[in-house]
Amino acid sequence: MIKYILLTVVAVLVTVATHAQVQIDRLVIHAGLHMGGVTPASIPREIRSVESYQPLTPIAIGVELPFYQINNKLSLSTGLNLVNKGMKTKAFAENFKAMIDFEDTPYQNFIGYFTGSVRSNFNNLYLELPVNLHYEINHKWSIQGGFAIDRILSRSFEGGVQNAYIRLGLPTTPKIEIDRATFDVSKQISKTDLTVHAGAVYALNDTWQIRGIFNYGLRNVVDAPTEHLPIKLHNTFLTLAAGYVLPF
Amino acid sequence: MIKYFKCLPISLFFLAGILLFTGCIKDALPNIEADILSVEYKDDDFFAAPVVTNDEVKLYANEDKIDLKAYAFSFKMSRGATSIPASGTVQDFTNPVIYKITSENGAFSKEYTVTMTNERVAFIPLAFDFENYSIDQYYKYTEFYDLIQERRIDTWDSGNSGFVLSISPLVKKKASLYPMQFTNEAHSGETAAMLETKSTGTFGAAAKKPIAAGNIFLGEFDSGNVMGDPLLSTHFGRPIGAPPIAFSGFYHYTPGKKVIDHNSNVLSNVKDSCSIVAVLYDSEELYSRTKLDHLNGTNLLTDPSIVATAYLYDGNTTSSKTYKEFNIPFEYLKDKPHDESFNAGRYRLAIVLSSSKNGDSFVGAVGSVLLVDDLKIHTND
Numbered sequence: 001m002i003k004y005i006l007l008t009v010v011a012v013l014v015t016v017a018t019h020a021q022v023q024i025d026r027l028v029i030h031a032g033l034h035m036g037g038v039t040p041a042s043i044p045r046e047i048r049s050v051e052s053y054q055p056l057t058p059i060a061i062g063v064e065l066p067f068y069q070i071n072n073k074l075s076l077s078t079g080l081n082l083v084n085k086g087m088k089t090k091a092f093a094e095n096f097k098a099m100i101d102f103e104d105t106p107y108q109n110f111i112g113y114f115t116g117s118v119r120s121n122f123n124n125l126y127l128e129l130p131v132n133l134h135y136e137i138n139h140k141w142s143i144q145g146g147f148a149i150d151r152i153l154s155r156s157f158e159g160g161v162q163n164a165y166i167r168l169g170l171p172t173t174p175k176i177e178i179d180r181a182t183f184d185v186s187k188q189i190s191k192t193d194l195t196v197h198a199g200a201v202y203a204l205n206d207t208w209q210i211r212g213i214f215n216y217g218l219r220n221v222v223d224a225p226t227e228h229l230p231i232k233l234h235n236t237f238l239t240l241a242a243g244y245v246l247p248f
Numbered sequence: 249m250i251k252y253f254k255c256l257p258i259s260l261f262f263l264a265g266i267l268l269f270t271g272c273i274k275d276a277l278p279n280i281e282a283d284i285l286s287v288e289y290k291d292d293d294f295f296a297a298p299v300v301t302n303d304e305v306k307l308y309a310n311e312d313k314i315d316l317k318a319y320a321f322s323f324k325m326s327r328g329a330t331s332i333p334a335s336g337t338v339q340d341f342t343n344p345v346i347y348k349i350t351s352e353n354g355a356f357s358k359e360y361t362v363t364m365t366n367e368r369v370a371f372i373p374l375a376f377d378f379e380n381y382s383i384d385q386y387y388k389y390t391e392f393y394d395l396i397q398e399r400r401i402d403t404w405d406s407g408n409s410g411f412v413l414s415i416s417p418l419v420k421k422k423a424s425l426y427p428m429q430f431t432n433e434a435h436s437g438e439t440a441a442m443l444e445t446k447s448t449g450t451f452g453a454a455a456k457k458p459i460a461a462g463n464i465f466l467g468e469f470d471s472g473n474v475m476g477d478p479l480l481s482t483h484f485g486r487p488i489g490a491p492p493i494a495f496s497g498f499y500h501y502t503p504g505k506k507v508i509d510h511n512s513n514v515l516s517n518v519k520d521s522c523s524i525v526a527v528l529y530d531s532e533e534l535y536s537r538t539k540l541d542h543l544n545g546t547n548l549l550t551d552p553s554i555v556a557t558a559y560l561y562d563g564n565t566t567s568s569k570t571y572k573e574f575n576i577p578f579e580y581l582k583d584k585p586h587d588e589s590f591n592a593g594r595y596r597l598a599i600v601l602s603s604s605k606n607g608d609s610f611v612g613a614v615g616s617v618l619l620v621d622d623l624k625i626h627t628n629d
Contacts, residue, residue: 045277094477095280104455115279146301168417171280172358173386174409174471186419 024067025248028079030211032241034060037087038221040231046096056086056123060239061128066134073136081128081148081214087236090119098230101120113171116164117180122157122221122236124189126150130197150217151234155189156223157222158182188224192219193235201243209243278353281326283290284360285513288322289359293369297438297468301471303385307341307364310542316341316364327354343398343440345357347515359385363400367398369593371489376497376623377509379437387412388421390429392441392464403486404441406464410478414448414460417449427462430538433515433619435498440621443603445504445520447465449612459614462609465600467542479608485529485596490627491586492578492597495526495558498571501603503564504613520613523605527598528578529553530585543598545608555595587628 035058062081069075093114099113132146160182165175199213217235284305296308305323309316322336332348338479339345352359366384373394380400381392389408393400406428415425423429431442443462452458463482470481503520527548531541534553543551558576566572585595602619604612 043273045274047273048276102450104457105413106449106451107413110417143414151364170356170386172282172302172303172356176413 001122003130014219024065026247027068027248028066028209028243029060029062029246030064030209030241030243031061032211032239033058034083034237034241035087035216035234036215036237038085038120038233039236041234044096047091047092048094049092051090051092051117052088053090054088056088056121058086059084060241062128064130064132064243075099075134075136077130077132077134077144077146079130080129082121082123082125082153083128083150083237084123085177085237085238086121086123088119088121090112092117095171099161099225100168107168110168112169114161114164114227115166117162118159118164119162120157122161122189124155124157124221125153126193127153128195132188132197134201140203142201142203143199144201144213146196148197148215150193150195152189152191152193152228155191156186157189158184158186185222185224188222189224190219190221193219193221195235199239200220207245211243211246213239213241215239254597255493257504261354264378271497274443276327278351279326279328280351280353280356282329282349282351282358283323283326284331284347284349285326288324303358303360304345305360305362307362308368309341309364309366314364314366316366319364321345321362321364325349326351330395336477347428358555360363365399369487369489369591372403372597372625373401373488373595376403377437377439378430378434378439378621381439383423384409384420388423389426390423392430399437402468403466404464404471405467406461407460407469407478407482409469410481411446411448411460414452415451427460428464431619433500434617437621440619441601442600443522443618443620445607445612445614445616453512455608456510458508458510459604459607459612461524461612461616462603462618463607464620466598480546483542484527484548484600485531485542486598487593487594488528488590488597488625490590491584491595492526492552492556492558492625492627493526494575494577494626495623496573496575496598497524498628499524499560500571500617500619501564502566502568502617504604504617507613510610515539515611519564520563520603520616521605521614522560522618523600523602524574524620525549525598525600526558526576526578527600528556528600529596530555530594531596532594542596548598551587555582555585559620571619599623599625 035055062079062084064077064079066075066077096114099109101108128148128150130146130148132144134142134144136142139183162180165180195215195217197213197215202210215237222230222233267591282302293313294308295310298446299306317340319341320336320338330350344361344363347360347362373396378392381390392404394403408426408428411426427444427446429442430439434440441464445459447462448460449455449569465484466486467484507515507520530553535541556578558578560574603616603618
């Protein structure tokens with residue numbers, strides 16, 4: 001069985017090799033804005049409003065290296081990107097059920113209902129190794145899609161709550177008012193992410209291009225037990241960049 | 249067509265932004281809260297702002313505007329919640345009225361006791377027999393109150409509601425877990441107040457607050473501020489209608505074995521003692537200076553508004569098994585105000601009892617027990 005699979009793989013490789021050309025004839029240097037959020041794939045119904053949003057160091061730079069021309073329309077590329085995924089948000093949550101730790105009390109990992117404003121600041125710098133498949137629609141337009149392995153270089157997730165209250169155990173117990181409290185759980189940011197990309201590139205001329213690429217992280221950004229953070233947060237960002245084609 | 253495509257990346261960006269931050273906010277879940285949030289009223293209906301807590305509403309009616317026997321109490325509730333009787337229906341508030349609020353999703357409900365008074369100054373009674381108490385419906389701690397002409401009036405409070413967070417959530421709540429509780433070992437009648445210095449456990453020790461002294465006082469404990477400074481949460485004092493001359497009562501005290509300080513270090517050769525204190529103060533003078541009309545744990549014995557005091561100095565072990573009587577004259581630090589100046593509720597009396605006299609600085613012995621009963625304030629009348 002394994003022998004047949006191996007034979008098939010070899011046959012496909014030979015076919016591809018004879019019909020396509022392996023060539024590295026250019027390099028694309030790109031830089032631009034990288035904006036979006038660290039958000040749940042579906043915002044839970046307890047989040048009633050997003051009171052403010054601001055991107056934080058929204059920068060992406062990188063090189064793209066086309067290394068394999070499958071045919072005159074399709075090609076593969078790799079590269080290296082430095083992207084900062086950052087945002088500042090304030091959201092209002094209502095009766096959000098979560099595990100709560102009350103400092104200096106035996107109320108640790110206790111179920112409570114949280115109502116109030118939550119400020120979260122994410123600022124994470126990733127080094128990204130992408131693999132993309134490109135399809136050239138015409139000499140101006142091409143689309144691309146692929147995935148990347150992201151490794152974190154620096155991470156920060158801190159924030160606070162404001163004008164909030166917590167009810168312990170049941171939603172009918174007395175409110176415990178919390179005027180202001182802060183948290184810093186930077187260490188709980190996952191060190192790696194696996195992202196998928198899809199986007200379009202428009203060539204202004206032979207040298208300059210405009211690139212718009214959507215990025216979605218498949219892994220939960222915050223590595224916390226589900227009971228503590230019942231929602232999964234994903235890197236959801238869009239890169240809007242200028243590309244400079246450097247032929248060899 | 250080309251022009252349209254040129255804008256594509258930019259429109260994509262905006263689209264993503266909109267989707268992320270607005271498009272995903274869904275309709276709220278059916279609400280699970282069952283609160284009375286606020287009272288709807290005309291300013292001149294009430295002589296003081298209504299007080300709304302987690303299960304009580306207090307209304308202060310202007311006699312010439314509102315008929316206590318037929319008042320349409322209107323209030324705002326948690327989104328979607330319903331009430332029986334309904335908001336805005338006419339009720340007789342001669343006695344407290346119970347309102348049952350049910351959450352929008354139907355799963356949670358809560359009963360509010362709504363009381364209404366038209367007495368501008370609720371003077372404290374001059375004798376306290378500790379025969380009337382209720383047990384908090386959630387946390388099961390004891391709350392003493394007094395009756396004047398069969399009507400419940402607010403007199404005593406304690407730090408019990410602040411002690412809730414010191415009890416493990418895994419432990420079933422009961423009255424005896426709290427620093428202030430009722431006891432059947434009474435001097436007279438059925439019950440008396442029992443104050444016991446409790447340990448706040450490993451978490452309390454870590455916060456350098458290893459003990460909670462049993463306490464009861466005339467006034468209010470700000471239970472909304474349990475995460476704040478406990479000394480500021482004690483609002484001491486209630487209006488008194490005549491100048492006090494003496495403070496008497498019955499007590500029994502058994503100190504705990506080991507006195508510890510805020511670092512949980514044992515203070516050898518130190519014996520715990522209780523504190524029984526009555527302080528008369530001028531709330532108008534206090535308010536004009538501090539914008540607060542009550543004394544608290546930081547200034548009970550030192551504030552310039554204090555007019556007279558009566559302290560029990562020998563708060564040590566009572567040897568006998570029975571209660572010991574005390575009778576302390578008030579010592580006036582200023583000229584004794586005229587009787588008439590007491591009519592408007594300007595002077596307030598704070599009676600503050602504690603099972604460890606240095607409990608305010610978290611020094612005391614776990615297990616110190618103070619029993620008190622039949623307190624009396626003597627006036628000229």
